[in-house]
Amino acid sequence: MSLSPRLASPFFLLFLASLLAPPNRAHDVITTQLTYSRDISRIFGKRCTACHGLGASIPLTSYHQVRPWAVDIKEQVLSRRMPPWGAVKGFGDLSPDHALSLEEIMIVAAWVVGGAPEGDPKLLPKDPSASPPAEDPKVQDGPIVSTRLRLSKPLHIIGIRPLPDSLVESARLTAQLPDGEILPLVWMYQFDPKSKQVFTFRNPLLAPAGTVIKSSIPLRFALLQRAN
Numbered sequence: 528m529s530l531s532p533r534l535a536s537p538f539f540l541l542f543l544a545s546l547l548a549p550p551n552r553a554h555d556v557i558t559t560q561l562t563y564s565r566d567i568s569r570i571f572g573k574r575c576t577a578c579h580g581l582g583a584s585i586p587l588t589s590y591h592q593v594r595p596w597a598v599d600i601k602e603q604v605l606s607r608r609m610p611p612w613g614a615v616k617g618f619g620d621l622s623p624d625h626a627l628s629l630e631e632i633m634i635v636a637a638w639v640v641g642g643a644p645e646g647d648p649k650l651l652p653k654d655p656s657a658s659p660p661a662e663d664p665k666v667q668d669g670p671i672v673s674t675r676l677r678l679s680k681p682l683h684i685i686g687i688r689p690l691p692d693s694l695v696e697s698a699r700l701t702a703q704l705p706d707g708e709i710l711p712l713v714w715m716y717q718f719d720p721k722s723k724q725v726f727t728f729r730n731p732l733l734a735p736a737g738t739v740i741k742s743s744i745p746l747r748f749a750l751l752q753r754a755n
Contacts, residue, residue: 559641618714622729668749686727686751705737
């Protein structure tokens, strides 16, 4: 889905600010047409239930499981702490990309602020497991970059494996080609090294000799290549 021009208006900014206010739990006033059954369940099925399935410590597979956590979920998605993707969506072309889109964030937050209604259970997805996530390609570490590396020979790069020792608040990784063109690779944001997250590109990058791979802050990371 593409965002309409209205989302770039001052009214959108005011609406976004209003989302930070907690809903009125005392009366549960419903002020939204968004519902769990029709809207939220599909987002959670796509983005959340791989980690928050039936066997998880906090399962989020039904309305009655989700509703007690609604306010916490809103705060987590607005801050982009959940799902723990560790990268800024839209910077680079990554696959799979588990981050919530801005549209999905707005839907979840507006649903919570509007009273988090359940809606008609008949509108729930008929088979949430019908479309399993695509498997990541088999990869292996190639050259290790310590903040900046100029390639001495062409390299087929299929992704990035971050190797930080601590939380990365923000780091933009780019490739500058010999002709001066700069390609975004991945923008790491609130990246937790404990996640061991690997970022693979939708389309591999054939970087010619002389390409400079660098990070905006001191950082070690591996350039991934397809495993033999």
